[in-house]
Structures are given as C-alpha cells and as structure tokens.
Amino acid sequence: MFFSPVRAKTLLFFSASAAAFLFFNSPLCKAQDLASPKNVIIMIADGSGFNHFQAASLYQHGKPDQLTCQQFPVKMAMSTFPHESRGGHYDPQLAWEDFSYVLTSLSTDSAASATAMSTGEKTENGAIGVGIDGAHLKNLMERAEDVGKATGIVTSVSFSHSTPAGFSIHNASRNNYEKIAQEMLLNSRLDVIMGCGHPFFHNDGSRKYSSQNYTYVGGEALWKDLLDPSQKVGNDADGDGVNDPWILIESLLDFRSMAQGETPKRLLGIPRVNTTLQQGRKGDSHAAPYVVAMNQNIPTLAEMAAAALNILSKDPQGFVLMIEGGAADWASHQHQSGRMVEEELDFHAAVDIVHQWIEQNSSWNETLLIITADHETGYLTGPGSGAKNEKPLWNELITNGAGTIPEMQWNTSEHSNSLVPFFAKGAGCQLYLQNIKGKDPVRGPYIDNTDIPKVIFWERHAPILP
Numbered sequence: 001m002f003f004s005p006v007r008a009k010t011l012l013f014f015s016a017s018a019a020a021f022l023f024f025n026s027p028l029c030k031a032q033d034l035a036s037p038k039n040v041i042i043m044i045a046d047g048s049g050f051n052h053f054q055a056a057s058l059y060q061h062g063k064p065d066q067l068t069c070q071q072f073p074v075k076m077a078m079s080t081f082p083h084e085s086r087g088g089h090y091d092p093q094l095a096w097e098d099f100s101y102v103l104t105s106l107s108t109d110s111a112a113s114a115t116a117m118s119t120g121e122k123t124e125n126g127a128i129g130v131g132i133d134g135a136h137l138k139n140l141m142e143r144a145e146d147v148g149k150a151t152g153i154v155t156s157v158s159f160s161h162s163t164p165a166g167f168s169i170h171n172a173s174r175n176n177y178e179k180i181a182q183e184m185l186l187n188s189r190l191d192v193i194m195g196c197g198h199p200f201f202h203n204d205g206s207r208k209y210s211s212q213n214y215t216y217v218g219g220e221a222l223w224k225d226l227l228d229p230s231q232k233v234g235n236d237a238d239g240d241g242v243n244d245p246w247i248l249i250e251s252l253l254d255f256r257s258m259a260q261g262e263t264p265k266r267l268l269g270i271p272r273v274n275t276t277l278q279q280g281r282k283g284d285s286h287a288a289p290y291v292v293a294m295n296q297n298i299p300t301l302a303e304m305a306a307a308a309l310n311i312l313s314k315d316p317q318g319f320v321l322m323i324e325g326g327a328a329d330w331a332s333h334q335h336q337s338g339r340m341v342e343e344e345l346d347f348h349a350a351v352d353i354v355h356q357w358i359e360q361n362s363s364w365n366e367t368l369l370i371i372t373a374d375h376e377t378g379y380l381t382g383p384g385s386g387a388k389n390e391k392p393l394w395n396e397l398i399t400n401g402a403g404t405i406p407e408m409q410w411n412t413s414e415h416s417n418s419l420v421p422f423f424a425k426g427a428g429c430q431l432y433l434q435n436i437k438g439k440d441p442v443r444g445p446y447i448d449n450t451d452i453p454k455v456i457f458w459e460r461h462a463p464i465l466p
C-alpha cells in the first residue's frame with residue numbers, strides 16, 4: 001500500500017469524521033478487506049444521476065433510497081468531467097449557486113468517462129482508451145489479464161459502444177464502431193463479450209431482411225466468419241499460444257443456459273436486436289413504463305450478467321467484469337421518462353442478481369462490487385426547479401406511489417456536469433473513502449472517476465502494479 005501526500009491528507013480528513021468511523025467499522029467494509037480482491041465487478045448506468053436512481057426507487061417502492069445499491073456501506077458521489085486541458089472541471093460551490101453551472105461547464109461523454117474509469121487517466125471527449133496525446137493507456141481489463149484473471153463486458157447497447165470499448169481497447173474515436181468491434185474480437189484478451197448490434201434484427205426484435213448494418217459487429221466479413229464455427233474466429237486470450245475462438249450465441253434460451261453448468265471458454269453473446277435491448281422498440285416512446293409491450297425473446301441485462309458471472313468465475317484466479325446499462329442515457333437524451341425508468345429498473349435488477357451471486361457463490365471478502373454512472377444526462381430534477389426569482393431551486397422528484405411514474409423535470413437534452421452516484425461494497429471498498437476529492441454542499445464527499453481504477457491498481461492489487 002502506498003500513501004501519497006494527497007491520500008494521507010484525505011485519510012486524515014476522514015479519520016476525524018464520525019461518518020468515516022462508522023464506515024470503517026461497518027461489518028461489510030472492514031480493515032481486513034485490505035487484502036486484494038479476487039473479483040471486481042463494475043456496473044455502470046450510462047447517463048444516470050442521483051435523480052435517475054431515485055426515479056427507479058420511487059417507481060419500484062413508492063419512496064426514495066430503497067434500491068439495493070443505496071444500502072451499500074460506501075455511498076458517495078463522483079465527478080466525471082473530461083481532461084482539465086480541454087476545460088474539464090467541477091466546482092461544488094458554483095454547482096449549487098448557479099442552476100446552469102452543470103450545463104455551461106464542460107460535460108464528459110461516455111468515451112472519456114469510460115477511459116477515466118478504466119485507465120485512471122482523464123482524456124478528451126470521443127477518445128477511447130487513449131490520452132490527449134493519443135498514447136494508449138493501459139485499461140483495467142488489460143491489467144487484470146496480465147495477472148491471469150478472466151475479463152468480460154456486458155451491455156444493453158451494442159458491445160462496440162463507448163463504455164465497453166473504453167474498458168477494453170484503444171481508438172482515437174468512439175465513432176469507429178467497426179474497427180472497435182474488430183479490436184475487441186480479434187485483438188483483446190476479453191473472455192466474455194455480450195451486447196447488441198445484431199445485423200439481422202430490428203430494434204423491436206423482428207427479422208431484418210434487407211440493408212443489414214454490420215458496423216457494430218466489426219463488418220460483414222467478420223460477422224459471416226463468426227456465424228461459421230469452422231472459421232474459429234478469435235486470438236489467444238490466455239497466453240498459452242493456442243487460439244481461443246469465440247463461441248457465438250444469439251437466442252434467449254442460449255443466454256439462459258449459460259447461467260449454469262458447463263460453458264465455453266470464450267463467449268460472444270449477441271441478442272436478436274439491433275442497437276439496444278428494449279429502449280429502441282416501436283410504440284409510443286413516451287408512454288409510461290411497460291405500457292408498450294416489451295421485446296420478447298431477448299435476455300434482460302440481469303440474465304446476461306448471470307451468464308457472464310458463470311463463465312468468468314470458472315477462472316481460479318478471479319475475474320474483472322464491467323456491466324453497463326447503456327440505454328438510460330438514450331432515453332434521457334429524448335426525455336422518455338417511462339423508458340428511462342424501464343432502463344433503470346433493468347439495470348438495478350441486474351445489480352440485484354449480481355449482489356445475490358456474490359452472496360451465494362463468492363463473498364464480500366473476495367469480491368468488490370461498484371455501482372456508478374459515467375455521467376448524468378438530461379439534468380433531471382423535480383418539477384418547478386430552475387433559476388427562477390434569481391434564486392436557483394432544486395426540487396425533489398415527487399412520488400406517485402409504487403408502479404406509477406414519479407413527477408420529474410428534464411432541463412436539457414444533453415449531458416450535464418453533475419456529480420453521479422458512487423456505491424461500493426465488498427473487498428477494499430473503504431479505500432474509496434481515502435480518495436475524497438472534495439465535499440459537495442448537496443451530494444457530500446465525492447471521488448473522481450479516475451479514482452475507480454487507481455484504487456484497484458495502486459492500493460489494492462499490488463501484483464497488478466506495473
């Protein structure tokens with residue numbers, strides 16, 4: 001363990017606080033957790049701020065703070081701004097003095113945020129796993145692979161999208177989907193990739209007979225090879241000099257069957273839908289949750305997560321898994337309150353499955369679970385919020401009881417620079433309390449998105465240290 005001067009200061013700051021005393025003595029977050037975690041699971045709700053999570057709690061339970069992650073021993077906030085040299089910054093005082101601060105200050109995109117969360121380095125918007133000088137930055141998956149751990153990514157949007165890409169490969173632009181997919185499938189050492197992008201299906205799960213788009217799966221030639229097992233598409237994932245071909249699954253039954261028992265060494269799961277599991281389906285996209293019939297015959301994020309855990313946990317040296325709920329962001333860009341709530345509930349149902357898996361198949365002494373977001377989208381508040389009467393006002397979301405969408409107000413169709421929630425539980429989770437970057441007047445102590453891997457690389461995983 002290394003204590004930099006900055007960290008020593010934050011440690012002192014926290015030692016003096018009663019809150020920290022409680023945290024450090026929580027049965028789920030003890031000093032003995034300082035041992036290296038065997039497994040790390042990071043779950044990212046794309047485009048989700050504090051109020052997105054509260055909307056899910058209010059819809060599901062009729063009251064706030066009822067989600068599983070909201071009971072975790074480490075509950076904090078996290079800043080997400082891009083590289084300082086590009087104008088990235090978060091000022092906690094200004095954020096609550098000026099209603100428009102989080103809209104006028106530079107917001108991150110998913111690419112820069114994923115890069116920060118997986119490499120510990122800020123970069124500019126659009127960049128995937130590369131710094132502002134274009135240099136490749138080593139990511140969490142690569143570091144885990146270097147010490148023999150299994151790695152995987154699971155997402156409810158296309159697997160070559162920014163968040164999974166930022167955790168596993170390097171590219172100057174998030175928009176190079178085809179190249180990104182090729183990098184993930186042919187050059188990365190990932191063991192599990194699950195996400196959308198199926199060229200033969202529409203977003204409502206119906207078959208697409210013409211103008212197929214192969215961009216998200218790495219191009220037509222690669223996709224045709226993936227469909228043909230005799231092509232043995234893949235590379236050497238575990239460094240034994242032998243090719244480890246991808247096994248492709250598509251059907252709901254196949255996804256479900258992977259959650260138990262025997263599994264292939266390397267799995268590519270592409271549900272039969274184009275860009276996302278549910279958010280892009282037909283029907284009134286502004287209807288209340290579940291009013292428009294859900295896509296059938298595709299897995300939920302929870303089912304995909306269960307399958308990934310069953311595969312990755314077969315590695316005796318442990319695993320690192322990133323699970324993304326990717327479409328809450330897309331719903332929020334379009335102010336689709338109902339579909340945003342559906343996406344949040346899908347994400348938090350996956351959190352519940354992962355939490356249960358850890359308790360039944362692992363333990364909080366060997367597994368670290370992080371629940372967070374890459375940025376906030378929509379500047380979601382309660383109704384009546386705004387810069388009225390010269391004094392800014394932030395109202396809470398108003399419950400309409402469980403099963404009914406709460407009252408809410410969207411304040412932009414873009415991302416905001418708001419702090420996002422950060423929850424951690426299990427092995428080493430309290431180390432995040434030693435990396436506090438500041439105290440927000442409303443959200444309280446916050447870390448930065450670059451602290452996620454820094455804690456895992458530098459404080460926790462001595463063997464991963466370069």
Ligand SMILES: [Zn+2]
Pocket residue numbers: 047329330333377415
């Ligand atoms: Zn977005």
